[in-house]
Every structure is written in C-alpha cells, then in structure tokens.
Amino acid sequence: MDPLDSSISLGAASEAAAAKEDVESPDALLPWARFSAWLECVCVVTFDLELGQAIELVYPLDAKLTEKEKTSICYLAFPDSYSGCLGDTQFSFRLRHSVGRGNRGTWYEDGDLYNRDAPVPLQKEQSHLYGYVYFRQVKDGSVKRGYFQKSLVLVSRLPFPQLFRALLQVVAPEYFEKQEPCLEAVCNEIDQWPAPAPGQVLTLPVMGVVIQVRIPSSDDKPGDSPVTPSPKENLLPAPIILPSPHEQDLFQCFQSMLIHVQMLWELMLLGEPIVVMAPSPTMCSETVLALVSSISPLKYCCDFRPYFTIHDSEFKEYTTRTQAPPNVILGVTNPFFIKTFQFWPHIIRLGDVKMAGDLPKQVKVKKLAKLKSLDTKPGIYTAYKTFLHKDKMLIKRLLKGIQKKRPCEVQSALLRRHLLELTQSFIIPLERYLASLMPLQRSISPWKTPPQIRPFSQEEFISTLEHAGPQLTSVLKGDWLGLYRRFFRSHNFDGWYRLRLREMTHKVESLHLEVTCDADLLAWTIEKSEVEIVDLILKLREKLLRARKQQLGVGEQLLERLERSIHTVINSLPNDLQALLHRH
Template identity: 80%
Template sequence: MLMLDLQVRIPSKVETPAGSPVRQPQTEVPPSLIAALIDLHVIRCFQSVLIHVQMLWELMLLGEPVVVMAPSPTFSSETVLALVSTIAPLHYCGDYRPYFTIHDSEFKEYTTRTQAPPNVILGVTNPFFIKTFQCWPHIIRLGDLKMSGDLPKQVKVKKLAKLKTLDTKTGIYTAYKTFLHKDKALIKRLLKGIQKKRPSEVQSAILRRHLLEQTQSFILPLERYLESLMPPQRSMSPWKTPPQIRSFSQDEFMKTLEQAGPQLTLKGDWTGLYRRFFRSPNFDGWYRFRHREMTQKVECLHLEAICAADLLTWTKDKSEVEIVDLILKLREKLTRARKHQLPVKEELLERLEQSIQTIISSLPEDLQTLLHRQ
C-alpha cells in the first residue's frame, strides 16, 4: 500500500491567487490544494533539477508527455504532484499518474509505439520502463533522495538516444529547448540556501512564489484580452437577446502583447510560448472554463437589466400573445438562474418573480388560470 507523508494546509474559500478561482470536478484535486499538500516537499523533489526549473515549468504549462523515473513510489508520487503544482493556480488539464505500474489498465495504450504519447505525466519506479518509454519525448530519471545539506549534484539534460540500458544515469532525457531563459538569480539563491542549510519550508516558499508569479504573469495578458471580448454593460437591453461574447482570436491576442505583455524580467520567446500553449490541453481547459464564467456573467448582467426595467409599463400597448411570450421567457430565465446557480442575489430573483406575478395579474382571468397551471 502506497503511503505518502503529506502535511495539509487547506486553502481558505477566498484564497484565489490568480483572480477567478478554478472550480474542479469533485474527482480531481485542485492545483492550489496540491500545492498546499506538498509545500514542504517541493524543494526536496526538485533539489537535483533546480537548474532546470524553467524547463519543467514550461513542460507542465504546455501539457507535454513526461515520465518521472524515481527510486521509490513515495518519491515518484511527490515529484509528479510537485510538477503538476508548478503552474498553479492554472489548472493542469492533462492526466497524471503519481505512481504508474504495469498493472494499470492503460499500460498497453501508453507504451504503444504506433501513436504519439498522450498528454499525461507518469510516475514510475520499475527499471523495465526505461526501455518501454524510449518513444516518449521527455523522461526525468531521478536518483536517491539526499538532504545532507551538501550542494546536490544537478542532473544534466541528455539526448533521448542515450536512454538505452537499465542502469541509465540520472538526468533529463529530452530534445526540448525552453522558450524562456533561466532565472539564474533564483537558481543561485536556492543552491546557496541548500549550502547554508536554510529550512526547506523557506526554500519551498521562495520557489513557490517564483513559480506563482511566473504563472500569473503568463496568464494576465490572456485574462485582459478575454475582458475585451465581453460585451459592454450598456449594450444590455431587457427587450433583446443578450449580446454575444466575441470569439477568441490568437492573432488579435498576439497584437496585444506589445502593450500588455508579461511583466517579468525573464527574457525569451514569449510569443512562441503562447503559440505553443494554444495547442495544449491546458489552454483548452482554461478557455472553456473562463468562457463558461463569462457566459454566466453576461446572463447575470442581462438579468439585472430586466429587473431594473419597468416591465408592467412595457406591456400596456402589447398584445396578449406578446405578453404571454414575455412571461414564458422571464420564467425560463428565472428557472435557469436558479438551476445553474448564477451568482446573482436572491432578492433580485425574488423581485423578478414578483414582476412576473404582477404582469400575470394584469391579464384576463382565463389567461391567468392557464399561466398559473404551467
């Protein structure tokens, strides 16, 4: 049975480091919670790959297929979770298996050479996997964990062709070239911290803050661009269908980077990184979620416009058919707001419900009876 030594810090309900919180399916662990669970283990997991933190962050951001080969199930699991958490609060939308064995049902699917590896991170310990996963583009081979206070030997990036024998040395086997340059000051600070035996909690906090700021900086231009796609509030009319959210244009977004690009000291090919990100499952998952949020916002604004309107006066010169049509549409909107739990005040919904009843009361009795039955 796999046992993980995890110390838990549950984030508060209002803890939303990247603006809007990411709602996760109940079967998954949110990245913010993963980060909280392994805060004390991050520096331990990455101690031998600190000079490659930038590469690891990019591989996670882009949802690249990665195999982590570790000496124990615990180390394998902690490292995979640490990797997933590097892009928090952005949700990692690929699959990840902290401890993967030959008995897993997807073993044949993941080891076939007839198709490209899926977007998944696998944590393994069996040396047999070295040959099995030679077709994968990124393999991280880790050695035994040592926290003696001595400067840990940093693993090298090696060519995948060298991954042949079961006694393959530790290293990162990949042909990947980072889009952004390393933050040498951060690496130097962390390595110096190990030499001076700085507490792992402090080391992890330094690394976590750097990763968080880098992710937020990357996402901020995307968030700003999304805001520009929203229809203006003044365009909301209670008598018309709510306006549409403009479509996401990659080329249009790229043009905004000149004025609203990432505010970081890291140099490199940010444009290339965004274009690669657009092809990743993480972008697809992020955009779907944010678009759903924006759609709900439009619905809320439209609902507010309806509640602020004098609906009864509008009905004075309208036919009974038009009035009944309005009532049915308002009821549908009210039902949808409650069913989908739109973030609107209950008093607003109650006011709309009262307005519907007032309009119904202005109609002939036979129509009132018919509408009350529905």
C-alpha cells in the first residue's frame, strides 16, 4: 500500500474514532479540540512572483488568524535573503498575538490544566504565539525563478522547539512531495494525540513514526536528571525518543562564548536589551532560546524574538531613537541591522565557529563604537562590566572536555547544571526572605478575613544577605549586592515577585479555608443575627466556588465537610430564609 494511502486511511480511522468519542465524551465536542491543545494551526508559505511571500494554505480551515498575524508569519517563515539558505533549514520565531483574535479551544490563563501543572517558563502565554519553521529552497527548472521555495510552519502556544523540530523532520519532507492530502492526514493524527500533560511520558504517532517525550512538571526538582522515555517493546519501527521537548544544546550555542557565560547570564537575569546577529536564522533563533533558558528555573519576563526581520510589525517600535531601547532580545540575520541597532547597549555578533587548534575560537568583548562596517568580526559589543567573577574552573573543564572529545550532550549538561546552580544561589535568599513575609499560621482565624502578607522591602532583604546570602551555596566572588540592586529594577524581578505574591496569596487563602472547614460554624451562629449568618453563608459559598475553580490545594474531603456545615447552618434558620438560600 502506498504510504500516502495508509496515512489517509489512518486519518479516516482517526476521524471515525473521534466521531464516536465525540458522542460519548462532552469534553470532546469541540471540533479539533485535541489538535488545538498542541497547535493553533499549520501554515504553508510559498514565494509568489507577484505577491512575494504568501500563505498558500492554513489548516484546519477554520483556524483563527488575524490578517496581521498572517502577514507576520509570511515574513518570518522565510530566511532573510542575506542568509543564502539552500537546501532545508529549520528555525523558530515568536510573534505578538493580535488583539481580538478568537480561539477555537477554551483556554484561560488560570483555568488551563496544562498551565496548572507545567513549570512557569514552559507555560502557555495569552500574549504570544510560537512558529516552528521547516524551509526548503532547491533548484527547480519548472519554476520561473528557478527555485522551489516553500515553508511548512507549525503555529503553537507551547514553547517546545525540540519536539516540533522533530515533528517537522518527519512531516515536512513528505509534505513537500505529496502536498495537501498528506497535511490533512497529519492534522487528523495530531487530533488523536493525548493532551500535553506535564509529568507524563507521551507516545505521539505520526505518519508511521512514533515520537516519545516527557513533558516536564512543576513538581520536578530543578537539577534532577530528566526522565528519558523508555521505548515500548511493541513499537515498530523504533520510536524517536526526545530527552526534552524544549531544551536547546547550550554547549553548541555557546561554544564560541564559553569564557563569557557569566556575562551572558547576568545580562539575561537583568533583562538587558540584546541583539543577536548571526549568519542564519537557525543559529540566531537557537542562540536566543538558549540565552532565555540560561536563567531557568526563573522565568524570563521580557520580550524575546528568536528571529526578527525588518518587516516585523514591531520594527519601528524597537528601532526608534527617541527613547531607550526596549527590554527585548532579538535574533537577526540581515546586515542592515548593524546600522539600525548601533545605539543598543549589547550586541552579540556570531559567525561560523572557527577553531584555534583543537578549541573553538572564543569571541572577544569589544567596544560598541567598533560595530560599524558590514564585515565586522564576531564579538560581544558592550560596555557592560560583570558584577561577579568568572568561574575559571568551569571554563577549564569545558575546554578540556572539547580536547578529550567529550560528547556534546555531556558538555551541555555541565553548562546547564552550572547555570542552574548559579540561578538557584541567586534566588534562594529571595525565596527565604519571601517566606518570612507570610503571616503565622496561628494568626489565621475562621472568623476574620485572611491576614495580609507583609510587603517586600528591598533594604530589609539586603540586610539578610550577610548571614543568609548566596555565599552559602556559591563559590563565586563579586558584588552580589550590586547585582541584587540592579535586579530589583528589572522586569524579571517584577514578574517573579508578582507570580510569587499570587502563589503566597493562594496559600494564605488555602490555609484560611482549611481552618474554616474545621471550625464549628453552628456554634458560632448562636449569638449572631440573621443578617450576619446570611452574610457568612454567602461568603463561604463564594470561597467554595473559588476553591474549586482555582484549585487552591484544599482537599475535596475538606470542601465537602464545609458544604455540609453550610447546609447545617442554613437548616437552623427560619423556613423562609432556608427556602431563599437553597434556591440560590
């Protein structure tokens, strides 16, 4: 049987199974509900002689993309003409979501099950979409320009570059040969995938191949070895096993900047404006994503664009000289940007990695004034002075690893662990101080509103560093105090604090609800007026509703006990009030 026929019949079988499940399961009534848990849509972008880059196809056909988003995808789906990418090229981009676009699925920031269980840096955002691109440019005499130029783009809210890269490697070559029926079959298969559930190893079949991957969970301890899926014995052919859906090869991305890893980490921690200039969209997008992940498990709260072009709708916003550069990291390939961004404070200029003997040649830190000619050498153009000293032992270890031909995965793991420990050393004193702002558990009473969390005081925190600072967990010397003060002025601090404050508020509400569940409500009502009792009932019902919606971490048994207590209190009231409260 032709593989295309088999994939179409697979799609038809999937549709039949989906139709059956649609009848049986109320959760599956929305068309493409499972598909939209993974992808917003799939786009095919081609080169039209009259229109230039144009969207040839969007699938599913009812996918909701605004005209602005379609235009952005068109320009971001092709490498810049200066990149000279012949053959197949893969890269990724991120674009701002347009106001007023409708979603097929019902996804809300607080109610989304995936977001509830995913680590913060891997959560879906309402404000941005990711695009994962497979671009092919090959000579073709049957085309007027002499070249076949087309991109297959997966548009998703999930920050999973490694997973979607692997998926495109299976799907795109087949699609370029077989065209639209093949794409329809693939989308039908994705619509049968299990939901992206954090903490689970997922088996994802597509076009006769199976991809196995584990989605990280917020319960994972940072620094633990990732759980690698084990192939199932009955899977033939052997599955594609991904160690991670998202992690970049840090060593590959940073190999020409190893001696500056400390500087790169600080720039990312502080959310400084950075431009990454590289010869290809692959290199610039992977480097931007590697930089963003370098401060994990801290979420990078500024904007970042793995691939950015002069056609981007934010181009004017990011290149105006009337104000300071925005806090964003941009990956670019067009030499035009050298002049446009010469007033930016930090520019990383990358080239193809050159070797000095058996070691990759390390780029130098240079003054911004030198970034003028189009043939500028690779380097980090900045006047930034690091707060902390370099970890010379780490650099020696990595360089020795290159000489000993240590595998890239091992080198990347060493680098990732170092950056993780650095971030943890920085963040642990902040977490410890935050814990001291929580009210004491004994001060929480069921008869009073939940006590307030004390406000964050920068000076009070700074005073704790002498006895509980990063020196307890890190050997790195330097001006940690200065680094914290600068961090307090960054978007990353603001984002981190807002998130933690929300989590702490939920915790206080949970503790208050637990105390209320255990309280004797009926005894409390004896000396209270009917107005006070009704007020309490309404407040408790609202709390129950919020607890079940937000899932505050209060056990269902406790919530059921509270519900019974509310009923007991209602039943102690006069009949007319009982009837009114039971109706509402």
